[in-house]
Amino acid sequence: MDYPGNLFVVAAPSGAGKSSLVKALLELDSRVSPSISHTTRAPRGQEKHGREYFFASQSEFDAMVQANAFVEWAHVHGNRYGTSKKAIEERIAQGADVILEIDFQGALQVKQAFSNAVLVFILPPSWEELRSRLERRGEDSAETIELRLKNAAIEMAQVDKFDFVIINELFESALFDLKAVVHAQRLKYAAQRRARADTFKSLNIT
Numbered sequence: 001m002d003y004p005g006n007l008f009v010v011a012a013p014s015g016a017g018k019s020s021l022v023k024a025l026l027e028l029d030s031r032v033s034p035s036i037s038h039t040t041r042a043p044r045g046q047e048k049h050g051r052e053y054f055f056a057s058q059s060e061f062d063a064m065v066q067a068n069a070f071v072e073w074a075h076v077h078g079n080r081y082g083t084s085k086k087a088i089e090e091r092i093a094q095g096a097d098v099i100l101e102i103d104f105q106g107a108l109q110v111k112q113a114f115s116n117a118v119l120v121f122i123l124p125p126s127w128e129e130l131r132s133r134l135e136r137r138g139e140d141s142a143e144t145i146e147l148r149l150k151n152a153a154i155e156m157a158q159v160d161k162f163d164f165v166i167i168n169e170l171f172e173s174a175l176f177d178l179k180a181v182v183h184a185q186r187l188k189y190a191a192q193r194r195a196r197a198d199t200f201k202s203l204n205i206t
């Protein structure tokens with residue numbers, strides 16, 4: 001289906017910096033709004049239900065899967081995460097641009113459902129830097145960090161399935177690249193709509 005709003009999907013190995021980049025983009029661009037995912041993971045630190053995530057029990061998550069309420073969902077780092085249809089469909093139908101910060105499995109499912117979705121993969125500059133960002137963030141146990149680094153290798157192998165790849169070495173430069181992707185998609189979409197309207201007009205189709 002063709003919606004007036006754009007859908008941007010940002011994926012990256014844990015610690016590459018996607019949350020930081022998306023947060024900075026949202027502060028700069030009020031036309032982009034975030035999708036809030038559901039997860040079975042326990043809240044971390046200051047996280048609030050309905051702000052970072054909708055925290056769900058296993059049975060609540062199961063019920064949503066059964067009800068076909070997710071556009072995508074996946075097992076990530078030992079927990080389940082999903083994007084509800086409600087989180088995005090209404091908003092892109094109203095012309096808003098929505099950004100999803102999800103793992104690569106979910107990103108590929110979204111592309112199946114919304115072929116116009118723009119998939120962006122964020123890479124860290126090196127393995128050493130990825131590890132040190134996870135350690136410096138100080139939110140995960142050593143065991144969790146090892147699991148996330150192991151999964152990073154699997155995730156990075158998917159990079160060629162994405163529309164754009166951004167290396168997050170210098171934060172400001174990666175943010176500039178992300179803004180450029182959003183801008184380019186808006187221009188492309190506007191041009192497509194104009195071309196379609198012109199074609200319909202020339203064929204006398206209203």
Ligand SMILES: Nc1ncnc2c1ncn2[C@@H]1O[C@H](COP(=O)(O)OP(=O)(O)OP(=O)(O)O)[C@@H](O)[C@H]1O
Nearest residue numbers: 013014015016017018019020133137168169170171
């Ligand atoms: N360009 C950068 N240079 C240095 N540190 C950075 C950069 N980008 C992000 N960071 C830091 O790296 C850490 C991980 O970033 P962030 O939490 O945004 O990663 P993430 O990809 O969203 O991870 P997760 O998937 O686990 O949520 C944070 O402490 C963040 O401040």
Ligand SMILES: Nc1nc2c(ncn2[C@@H]2O[C@H](COP(=O)(O)O)[C@@H](O)[C@H]2O)c(=O)[nH]1
Nearest residue numbers: 037038073074076081082083101102103106
């Ligand atoms: N497939 C999905 N993946 C998601 C979703 N929301 C978040 N995520 C990804 O999970 C990991 C871990 O996140 P964390 O908050 O526990 O550090 C990360 O890669 C997220 O992008 C979702 O709705 N679907």
